[in-house]
Amino acid sequence: MNGEFLQAIEQIAKEKGIKEEVLFDAIDAALVTAYKKNYGTSQNVKVTINRENGDVEVYARKTVVEVANDDLLEISLEEAKKINRNYDIGDIVEIKVTPKNFGRIAAQTAKQVVVQRIREAERSNVYEEFINKEDEIVTGMVQRKEKNNVYIDLGKTEAILGPNEQTPGEVYNIGDRIKTYVVEVKKTTKGPQVILSRTHPGLVKRLFELEVPEIKDGIVEIKSISREAGSRTKMAVYSHDENVDAVGACVGQKGQRVQVIVDELRGEKIDIIEWSSDMAVYVASALSPAKVISVNINKEENTANVIVSDSQLSLAIGKEGQNARLAAKLTGCKIDIKSESQALLNG
Template sequence: MSGELLEALVDLMREKGLDKEVIIEALEAALVSAYKKNFGTGDNVRVDINRDTLELKVFARKTVVEEVADQTQEISLTEARKINPRYDLGDVVELEVTPRNFGRIAAQNAKQVVIQKLREAERGLIYEEFANREGDIVTGIVQRIERDNVIIDLGKTEALLSKSEQMPTEEYHSGDRIKTYVVEVKRTNKGPQVYVSRTHPGLMKRLFELEVPEIREGIVEIKAVAREAGYRSKIAVHSRDENVDPVGACVGQKGARVQMVVNELKGEKIDIIPWHPDPAVFVAAALSPAKVVKVEIRDMEKMARVIVPDYQLSLAIGKEGQNARLAAKLTGWKIDIKSESQAAELE
């Protein structure tokens, strides 16, 4: 059996990407079950597989006692000392009990248990691989849609794109190739469950990292992202090199870089804002494309009162308040927008 077993182990390691030790340990556990099933014994047994020759041996483990009450679990001190004079009460003696035909029987009965152990080990490897990718982008193919949830094939496992994480402006069809953001990876009895998102701000950040070398190199930093997925987003960027324009780097020549991100997000509009340490300057920039006359910062309330020209008021607020809402989310400040005439009336 050793030659056949060795060949099978090599094949499994190559196919599953598993370590030889993982497979041997799984096989040892499986053979303990096979022994007990086929030889109807209550013995406390251990199966040992030689790591080099793959020779199988079965050992019965018995505790040394003064008087034996259970022969399957215990051995008398007298008998133990016949084996080795050093044995004392409470020690565990291992006696080889390998049946002559154990190799054939074990091979027949251990198969399913071995497969199960291998599946568990493989699931563990897949879990570790994807757990390390939390907060990253994965590319997959839409496999099916179940109760409004989109199941995405990632190759080694599936990902779940729930209704709440789907962009409201998108439709998903089997065979579509899409990029998603890994929000969380959980262990389950059926293997790792990967939860992904198309609406998470992290997706926007990672997409820009893919398209803009200056971000990958750490020259340009994305300070904040605010999204209303599928409709409009704002990102705040800052350059660590005064010679590099962070907005220009993200826009790219003729808008090529930002357009790649817009295309991936199916037309979502993106405002790229220069970050500034002065909250008044930052808030004014965040309300782009509206022009701002004045910003009053109220630190205690974490509020910014913004004054804009009368004709810019609707632009600053945006359709259904979207521009102001995104600016507030991007900057972390509550924003109160007034037109110049409204501000004059309050004075």
């Protein structure tokens, strides 16, 4: 190795954000392995790289003993004294044993180690970047499809949108740019694996945070979200400023704000209701767009008995029970809905 190699190490360290000493330590360790592999020795050796000129030197490390029984690992006190009279029993003597053609092996080994360390550093940097994006939205391009998985190009890495995280009915065409929610970032032997979702309720929450300044500023708070991806979402919001209408802020003028999110979710319906600390009021709002006559809350059993007019029953329950199901999930309360007629019959 030579000065040019040292300059290359310095440049790589700066560009990839790796400390030079980390690279040199890794190369030193690899050169020890390379030496033992090529020269078949069980010696205890140390390899050093001169940081000034790039020269590589190999030293056999031997322990000073009274009488040497293993010449590969030990040196007698008498022989050690010939090298330096200050040596004593138990000291380590380093003897230069650099082979003549070791420079070529060293250069090849060093190159392999640097390439490996660069790859590791890049993977580590990508992991550190995306671990901070968990529970956040990222925008990427659909790159390919394989075994029901959709792979999204996020620039520095490729992320995976698994079948369970894909919205029913959505079609992901190669080249499409889509927003996704980062569910998890895992460390693997092949580098970081970023798990994305289009079905997670967090996607809706983050989209509203991007679109509604009042949410980002903390004036309006998203209290709860229940979602059946691709079909419908219910979201409960609360305003910390009596002069700001929480629902109105999220809907926007002429529905512009919510429409942007509906478009991003490719037509998914979104019901925005006002959160209330009064569970009866909250449940009634959660069943919107149905109009509720009365709500009776059983706090011990965490249930709500709801009565609606006969004409509102199917709307309150929703298609295949969706409206009632989403309302129950939103409020965390088990909801039993009856029409006026049913309530009268049951006394």
